[in-house]
Amino acid sequence: xxxxxxxxxxxxxxxxxxxxxxxxxxxxxKNAQRNITPRSHRIQARYQSxxxxxxxxxPGAEVPDYAASHLPExxxxxxINYAPEQLPSPHPRAAASSAKLHALRARLxxxxxxxxxxxxxxxxxxxxxxxxxxxxxxxxxLGRHLLGYYTSEYLICTYPRLPxxxxxxAVEAYIGPKALALVAKEWGIEAAKEPGGEIEPGLLQFKRxxxxxGLPGSLRRQxxxxxxxxTTHKITKTDEFGSANAPxxxxxxxxxxxxxxxAAQSFVRALMGALHVHLGSxxxxxxxxxxxxxxxxxxxTLFDFRxxxxxxxxxxxxxxxxxxxxxxxxxxxxxxxxxxxxxxxxSGKDKLGEGAGSSLDExxxxxxxxxxKAWYLYRPIEVxxxxxxxxxxxxxKWRPNLIDxxxxxx
Amino acid sequence: xSTCKTLLRICPKQRQPSPLPITQCRNESTTRRHKKLLALxxxxxxxxxxxxxxxxxxxxxxxxxxxxxxxxFLPKEDKRRQLxxxxxxHSTTSALRHKASPITAPGTPLHTSSHLPPRPSSSLxxxxxxxxxxxxxxxxxxxxxxxxxxxxxxYTWTRAKLAEKFGCSQFFVGMVVKAKxxxxxxxxxxxxxxxxxxxxxxxxxxxxxxxKALWGRDA
Numbered sequence: 001x002x003x004x005x006x007x008x009x010x011x012x013x014x015x016x017x018x019x020x021x022x023x024x025x026x027x028x029x030k031n032a033q034r035n036i037t038p039r040s041h042r043i044q045a046r047y048q049s050x051x052x053x054x055x056x057x058x059p060g061a062e063v064p065d066y067a068a069s070h071l072p073e074x075x076x077x078x079x080i081n082y083a084p085e086q087l088p089s090p091h092p093r094a095a096a097s098s099a100k101l102h103a104l105r106a107r108l109x110x111x112x113x114x115x116x117x118x119x120x121x122x123x124x125x126x127x128x129x130x131x132x133x134x135x136x137x138x139x140x141x142l143g144r145h146l147l148g149y150y151t152s153e154y155l156i157c158t159y160p161r162l163p164x165x166x167x168x169x170a171v172e173a174y175i176g177p178k179a180l181a182l183v184a185k186e187w188g189i190e191a192a193k194e195p196g197g198e199i200e201p202g203l204l205q206f207k208r209x210x211x212x213x214g215l216p217g218s219l220r221r222q223x224x225x226x227x228x229x230x231t232t233h234k235i236t237k238t239d240e241f242g243s244a245n246a247p248x249x250x251x252x253x254x255x256x257x258x259x260x261x262x263a264a265q266s267f268v269r270a271l272m273g274a275l276h277v278h279l280g281s282x283x284x285x286x287x288x289x290x291x292x293x294x295x296x297x298x299x300x301t302l303f304d305f306r307x308x309x310x311x312x313x314x315x316x317x318x319x320x321x322x323x324x325x326x327x328x329x330x331x332x333x334x335x336x337x338x339x340x341x342x343x344x345x346x347s348g349k350d351k352l353g354e355g356a357g358s359s360l361d362e363x364x365x366x367x368x369x370x371x372x373k374a375w376y377l378y379r380p381i382e383v384x385x386x387x388x389x390x391x392x393x394x395x396x397k398w399r400p401n402l403i404d405x406x407x408x409x410x
Numbered sequence: 411x412s413t414c415k416t417l418l419r420i421c422p423k424q425r426q427p428s429p430l431p432i433t434q435c436r437n438e439s440t441t442r443r444h445k446k447l448l449a450l451x452x453x454x455x456x457x458x459x460x461x462x463x464x465x466x467x468x469x470x471x472x473x474x475x476x477x478x479x480x481x482x483f484l485p486k487e488d489k490r491r492q493l494x495x496x497x498x499x500h501s502t503t504s505a506l507r508h509k510a511s512p513i514t515a516p517g518t519p520l521h522t523s524s525h526l527p528p529r530p531s532s533s534l535x536x537x538x539x540x541x542x543x544x545x546x547x548x549x550x551x552x553x554x555x556x557x558x559x560x561x562x563x564x565y566t567w568t569r570a571k572l573a574e575k576f577g578c579s580q581f582f583v584g585m586v587v588k589a590k591x592x593x594x595x596x597x598x599x600x601x602x603x604x605x606x607x608x609x610x611x612x613x614x615x616x617x618x619x620x621x622k623a624l625w626g627r628d629a
Contacts, residue, residue: 300476305626321482327535343538350482354474357625360538365625373476375483381490402485 087197089129089205095120100202107188108287114278122270125206125263128195130254137250140266142273144250147175148240150288150387156401157383159299161376163407164231168242169302174292176241177265183291184264191260206263207255216256218248281390300373307410308368312345312352314408315375322348324371326364329354343367376407548578557587564589 084091095101095116105119122136129135151174155167162170173179184204195205209215224244226233234242250266276284305311312324324345333339343363344354353374355366384399451457458464481494548556556576559567560583569580576583607615 301628303627308626325541326538328538329535344535346534347482349534350480352480352482353476356473362622362625364538369626370473370476371480374479377477378479378483378485379477380488 082197084197088131089124089134089195090120090197090199090201092117092120092134095201098200098202100200104187104189104202110275111279111283114275118274118278119271120201122267122274123189123201123204124195125204125258125266126250126254127207127256127258127263128205132251136266136270137253139270139273139277140250141269142276143269143271144240144273146272146276146284147269147288147292150285151175151292152240153385153387154293157385158379159377160380160402161378161404161407162299163376164235165242166299166302166376168234168240170297170299172241173297173302174295177261179295180268181261181264184268189264189267191263204260204263204267206260207257209257209259213257215259218252218256219258219262221245281387285387300377303369303373303376305369305372308365308372310410311408312368312371312375314410315372316347318408324352324368326367328360345371545577548576548582552576553586556583560587560589564592 084094098116098120101116101119105114105116110119121134122139124135126132126135126137132138148171151171152167155162155170155174159167189204192199192203192205193208195207199205214220222245229244231242234244238244238246253262272284272288275287309324316322316324324347326343327346329342329344331339331341334341339358340356341358341360341363342354342356343360343366345352345364345367353367353369353371355363355368355370357363357366380402382399383401384397389395389398453468479490481491484491556572560572569583572583573580604612
């Protein structure tokens with residue numbers, strides 16, 4: 001099997017590479033003023049995702065047509081210093097002197113080598129700045145896939161028998177738009193009232209929806225393309241949360257007013273992408289574990305069984321167990337207004353689940369639901385996620401994960 | 411108060427002289443009930459038999475945790491199977507050691523854990539509904555007969571009657587043949603009956619449906 005270099009995965013999302021010839025001495029002196037060691041690979045990595053280098057790039061630097069059409073002055077005539085009010089988003093030069101960005105980097109315990117210019121870029125939503133070299137669209141696409149990969153591999157390896165719908169719900173609970181907006185709020189991200197070049201770069205910048213107007217059409221929930229949207233379609237065609245329709249692309253939201261939740265979500269995703277590009281995957285994995293997997297989610301509350309007794313008898317028939325029998329363990333007040341029955345579901349002599357209810361039917365159904373949850377929420381003792389062997393030559397720690405044959409379909 | 415006393419003084423009780431000697435009697439309804447019967451012994455887990463500090467674990471009774479996978483649901487290669495069987499063996503051994511006669515006490519030749527008797531099978535609780543075996547007793551000929559009877563006269567041969575006659579379930583009769591006209595009429599009459607319900611009854615039924623939907627969700 002061929003190894004994939006992880007750093008190459010993001011290369012098509014980044015700015016075009018720098019010219020091979022040496023930087024001019026003026027640029028080197030300028031870098032020395034910023035306390036950066038020149039000709040380091042870290043700087044190269046940084047320049048890849050930070051547009052600040054445009055000032056220092058040699059005359060041979062090519063500018064794509066897209067950027068030229070949107071910012072012709074900045075690319076063709078670099079000598080002219082534009083007033084910050086004329087720029088759609090803060091200039092990358094302003095990031096180094098931003099107290100908010102310094103505080104954010106320290107609060108997230110990010111190392112010093114993570115550049116503030118990139119941190120500032122992750123805070124610019126495409127609705128504020130349509131230029132893909134200055135907004136966070138490309139980074140948020142990378143970060144979205146990283147988040148989806150790490151979350152789903154953790155959930156699938158930890159709960160190998162989880163039904164697909166529950167898996168979708170759990171992924172949404174960990175890295176859905178609401179969860180990411182909450183994470184951004186807990187990190188202390190504040191939003192600017194109106195994006196612009198003159199405002200503080202440490203604020204989240206996006207175009208707000210005017211008061212009294214609804215969601216834009218691309219973000220509104222749409223009618224599914226087909227009445228029968230299958231689970232396979234949800235897995236392969238749409239987003240990681242199993243929606244019926246694919247969400248709009250990050251690049252498609254230029255000049256579209258968006259809700260603050262969408263902007264905060266794109267910031268967190270873009271930060272993950274930027275961390276991956278600058279610090280490498282081991283640090284991103286640690287960051288993900290600390291900030292996302294540390295959040296408590298009770299997966300057992302995500303189930304909704306319609307016919308638990310039928311499902312359970314199908315499970316037992318499929319796995320070759322004796323068919324389940326509901327047995328009355330204890331009861332009180334059968335003839336009173338509030339009786340309580342405790343019923344256990346047994347397969348042979350083994351108790352599979354137990355439930356209490358105010359009628360025999362209720363207790364039986366609850367016991368079957370508890371038994372089904374016990375089946376689906378099985379956790380192996382030791383779990384090694386596939387990404388833990390990424391970039392490691394020693395694969396002796398790898399243990400194959402349990403792969404279940406799937407949920408029961410009645 | 412004073413009137414009561416005077417009244418009592420005026421009409422004293424006319425007591426029949428009893429042949430038995432008057433003895434003082436205190437029954438259990440008064441003193442003993444209040445003092446002694448309420449002095450219950452402490453729970454065994456709270457009565458410590460040693461002076462060293464121990465951990466008291468006395469959880470309230472509650473439903474089992476769904477994250478504790480039953481032994482039957484564990485895959486074959488899971489380590490917990492071995493752990494569970496070890497724990498079972500240990501508890502059986504310790505139970506046997508406590509009950510052991512002096513001959514089989516530890517240290518004697520008869521004390522050995524190599525061949526343990528099987529775990530005493532405790533009787534299972536009674537089933538909620540009588541368990542039944544699936545019979546699969548109907549042949550193609552009988553199924554065809556069910557079809558003809560139900561199609562010819564669905565008002566006489568209802569599902570219940572057919573199920574009783576052929577010894578199958580009503581659900582099976584419904585699977586084999588459907589009487590659509592009769593089902594539509596029945597649904598219409600049910601709808602008529604439902605329309606006569608008052609607000610309280612209707613709300614009560616709707617609430618019951620909503621509670622029923624929660625059975626499979628918050629268990």
